[in-house]
Amino acid sequence: MLINLSDILSQDGKEMQVQATLEMDKFHTFDGDYEFAGKQPVELHLMNQGKKQLLVEAKTKLSIWIPCARCLEPVKTSFHIQCEYEIDMSQSEEDRIENLDENNFIKENSLDVEQLIYNEILVRWPMRVLCKDDCQGICSHCGKNLNKGTCNCETRELDPRMAAISDIFSKFKEV
Ligand SMILES: [Zn+2]
Ligand SMILES: [Zn+2]
Structure with a gap:
C-alpha cells in the first residue's frame, strides 16, 4: 500500500492515522520465500513536524513460518514491529537515499508501507530458528x-x- 503524503506535507502540524493491510503474502529473501502465518494490519501514525520534517511511526505484529535449523519443520516465528522514523522531506529523493538508505520506503511523495515493513522484518530476522532447544534434527x-x-x-x-x-x-x- 502506498500512502500519498502530499496532503500531510501541505500543512505544518498535520497528523494522519492510517491502518494499512499488508499485501505481501510471502516474505522474499535471497535464500527463498517464507509464508506468513499471520498478519495484523499496520497501524501508522504520521505527523508533519514543520519544516518538512515528517514523523513516521508504525506498529504491527506478524508471524512467518521459518524452518527449524536442525529438522527443517516450519516454526511459527513472531515479529513485533514498532518503529519510528524522522524523515527530512526537504531533501531530494537522491539525497535521502544517500543519507539513509533505510528510508527507501519514501518514494517521491508516497510512503510505501510494504517496503517499510519489509525492512523491519529483515532487521529482526533471526540468525537461527529451532523448533525446540533440544531438537534432535x-x-x-x-x-x-x-x-x-x-x-x-x-x-x-x-x-x-x-x-x-x-x-x-x-x-x-x-x-
Ligand atoms: Zn527442529
Ligand atoms: Zn536414518
Whole structure:
C-alpha cells in the first residue's frame, strides 16, 4: 500500500492515522520465500513536524513460518514491529537515499508501507530458528526427523566421537 503524503506535507502540524493491510503474502529473501502465518494490519501514525520534517511511526505484529535449523519443520516465528522514523522531506529523493538508505520506503511523495515493513522484518530476522532447544534434527542418512523417533540407520560411526568425549570427561575427573 502506498500512502500519498502530499496532503500531510501541505500543512505544518498535520497528523494522519492510517491502518494499512499488508499485501505481501510471502516474505522474499535471497535464500527463498517464507509464508506468513499471520498478519495484523499496520497501524501508522504520521505527523508533519514543520519544516518538512515528517514523523513516521508504525506498529504491527506478524508471524512467518521459518524452518527449524536442525529438522527443517516450519516454526511459527513472531515479529513485533514498532518503529519510528524522522524523515527530512526537504531533501531530494537522491539525497535521502544517500543519507539513509533505510528510508527507501519514501518514494517521491508516497510512503510505501510494504517496503517499510519489509525492512523491519529483515532487521529482526533471526540468525537461527529451532523448533525446540533440544531438537534432535534429521538423520543425515535417511532424512528421518529424529524428534519423531529413531531410525534404523547404522550409528556406529558416531561411536569413536562419543568415545573421545567420554575420554575427555574421565580425564577431567582424574584431575
Ligand atoms: Zn527442529
Ligand atoms: Zn536414518
